[in-house]
Amino acid sequence: MLGPLFKKAMELKTLAEKAKAFSVKATKKLAVSNSSDRLTEIQRKQLRQGKSANDTILGRYDSESYSRFKESLPTFFAPFGIPDLFLSGEFAKGIKMKISGNNYDFFSTDEKNAKLTAKYPHIWGINATNFEQAQTIVTNEFNNLSKQALGL
Numbered sequence: 654m655l656g657p658l659f660k661k662a663m664e665l666k667t668l669a670e671k672a673k674a675f676s677v678k679a680t681k682k683l684a685v686s687n688s689s690d691r692l693t694e695i696q697r698k699q700l701r702q703g704k705s706a707n708d709t710i711l712g713r714y715d716s717e718s719y720s721r722f723k724e725s726l727p728t729f730f731a732p733f734g735i736p737d738l739f740l741s742g743e744f745a746k747g748i749k750m751k752i753s754g755n756n757y758d759f760f761s762t763d764e765k766n767a768k769l770t771a772k773y774p775h776i777w778g779i780n781a782t783n784f785e786q787a788q789t790i791v792t793n794e795f796n797n798l799s800k801q802a803l804g805l
Contacts, residue, residue, distance in 0.1 A: 671803050680802065684795035685757060689750040691790050695783050696759045697745050700738050703731030706778030711736045738769055738776065 685692075703711050713734050714720045720734040731737040739745050747763035759777040760766055770776060779787045799805075 667804070675799070675802050680795060680798050682752065684791050684798055686752055687798070688787075688790045688794050689752070689757075692757075692779065692787055693748050693750050693759065695779055695787055696750075696777070697748055699780060699783055700745065700748075700776060701730045703735035703737050704780055704782070705773070705775040706780050707775050708780040708782055709775070711738070711773050711776065736773065738773070744769065 699706075700711070705711050710732070714723070714736060717734075723729050723731075723737070723740075724733050726740075728739060728742075729737060744761050744763040744765050747761040747766070748759060749762060751758050751760065761769075
């Protein structure tokens, strides 16, 4: 009779030890890091739609003829006249996420990064429209990591 009870007590002791060693801060950082590819894809999609980090349009093309040219491309998804920062695809392919402490920043390894960031200062960051999706991705990863760490 005491055998099953003793076993449960030991399981609870093991769980308590794991919980004591568990770091919410480290797990949160790992969850964001593990989610970086998916978050980066949200950033790419946002730019392809011509949206900024503050949920406004990136701007407007100066040229009507360039707007028509961009609209004719099968890769163009933004509304007419709105930049999507995608032509050759190199800028989008180069988008990465850097984690520093509690902050994360997006950037592109493409040579046009500095020029485009200066021209469109609010391109980097997940906007309010996409925030819930990003939050769900990170939360699900955090939950999975927590269950693994606690042996649940």
